[in-house]
Amino acid sequence: MKRLILTLLSVLPLLVLAKGDKDNRLIIITIDGLRWQEVFMGAEENLLSDTKQVRDTKLCRETYWRSTPEERRATLMPFTWNTIAKKGLLIGNRNVNSMMQLANKTNISYPGYSEMMTGMVDETITSNNPVNNPHRNVLEAANEDPRYKGKVMMYGSWKSTRFAIHNEQAGIPASVSYEPNISKKQTPKLKLVERMMEGMPRFWGSEHFDAFTFAYALETLKNDHPKVMWVSFGDCDEWAHSRKYDFYLDAAKGTDAFIRDIYETLEADKFYKGKTTYLVTCDHGRGFGDEWSSHGSRTKGSEATWLMLFGKGIEALGETKECGPFQTQQVAATIASVLGIEFTPDNGTKLLPIEVK
Numbered sequence: 001m002k003r004l005i006l007t008l009l010s011v012l013p014l015l016v017l018a019k020g021d022k023d024n025r026l027i028i029i030t031i032d033g034l035r036w037q038e039v040f041m042g043a044e045e046n047l048l049s050d051t052k053q054v055r056d057t058k059l060c061r062e063t064y065w066r067s068t069p070e071e072r073r074a075t076l077m078p079f080t081w082n083t084i085a086k087k088g089l090l091i092g093n094r095n096v097n098s099m100m101q102l103a104n105k106t107n108i109s110y111p112g113y114s115e116m117m118t119g120m121v122d123e124t125i126t127s128n129n130p131v132n133n134p135h136r137n138v139l140e141a142a143n144e145d146p147r148y149k150g151k152v153m154m155y156g157s158w159k160s161t162r163f164a165i166h167n168e169q170a171g172i173p174a175s176v177s178y179e180p181n182i183s184k185k186q187t188p189k190l191k192l193v194e195r196m197m198e199g200m201p202r203f204w205g206s207e208h209f210d211a212f213t214f215a216y217a218l219e220t221l222k223n224d225h226p227k228v229m230w231v232s233f234g235d236c237d238e239w240a241h242s243r244k245y246d247f248y249l250d251a252a253k254g255t256d257a258f259i260r261d262i263y264e265t266l267e268a269d270k271f272y273k274g275k276t277t278y279l280v281t282c283d284h285g286r287g288f289g290d291e292w293s294s295h296g297s298r299t300k301g302s303e304a305t306w307l308m309l310f311g312k313g314i315e316a317l318g319e320t321k322e323c324g325p326f327q328t329q330q331v332a333a334t335i336a337s338v339l340g341i342e343f344t345p346d347n348g349t350k351l352l353p354i355e356v357k
């Protein structure tokens with residue numbers, strides 16, 4: 001039996017968490033609309049020199065321009081390239097045929113999150129409206145498993161994310177878009193963050209700044225010790241739509257640091273240390289060149305997504321090449337595999353978890 005398991009593991013490197021392993025934790029982090037181009041090549045020269053899209057082009061160049069893509073990407077996302085790339089794996093650099101994309105054809109956010117969490121495409125889901133998802137999702141399946149029951153939580157910047165997992169029906173506590181935090185322990189720190197958020201102008205209407213999502217998530221992880229948490233960031237997408245390339249880059253850099261802080265905090269906590277898998281991905285890509293600010297069914301290239309995995313059970317394969325095309329709808333199966341739970345999407349088609357051979 002042992003030999004059989006070992007054989008299976010060598011073929012499916014991501015399925016290393018055996019069923020019945022009772023002590024798994026999973027942090028899912030999504031970065032709305034961050035392009036694979038910036039993740040894998042860093043800042044784009046034409047855009048950072050454009051005075052219409054950057055406030056101080058000299059400063060932006062000093063901060064983000066380096067002569068090689070490897071230096072540029074490590075400057076933009078140092079934790080990703082100095083730590084995740086060494087400890088885990090990255091999928092989605094199209095320059096080396098590492099391919100991941102959406103299965104849904106809308107290339108917008110709600111259908112992207114729905115695809116990711118329900119493991120299927122519902123062609124009637126075509127808008128970003130905050131309406132409850134009619135389909136069962138993988139976090140709901142986790143919350144029904146005795147190992148994870150009551151230990152699944154979600155924080156998001158954008159209002160519609162909670163509806164994509166229909167969190168109330170699914171019994172998953174969630175807080176999005178200027179809502180109070182959901183920790184069971186209301187510490188002075190959490191109350192201060194909440195107070196600061198209340199005092200902020202509602203710049204994007206239905207979406208608060210990621211700094212608040214980060215602070216809520218970090219404190220709640222420390223206080224409540226959930227076994228599964230989805231942390232959904234949104235600043236990159238908002239700044240991109242406003243065609244503010246410097247702010248978009250700042251948001252990518254800031255999010256990379258948030259991920260580092262979450263990782264370092266959890267790995268210093270014995271509840272999480274060595275027991276936690278981290279999955280980072282996006283809901284859609286964006287266009288090329290001048291179309292960088294948009295995404296949608298008519299924006300070529302905005303179907304391109306990417307994914308990073310690191311932590312417990314993940315092989316240190318680094319930046320993958322010549323693999324895929326994987327689809328974002330396989331993320332649900334990947335989550336189920338990491339948690340060792342059964343999950344069949346509502347359309348009855350069980351997809352394979354994302355695996356790199």
Ligand SMILES: [Zn+2]
Nearest residue numbers: 033109237241
């Ligand atoms: Zn968008």
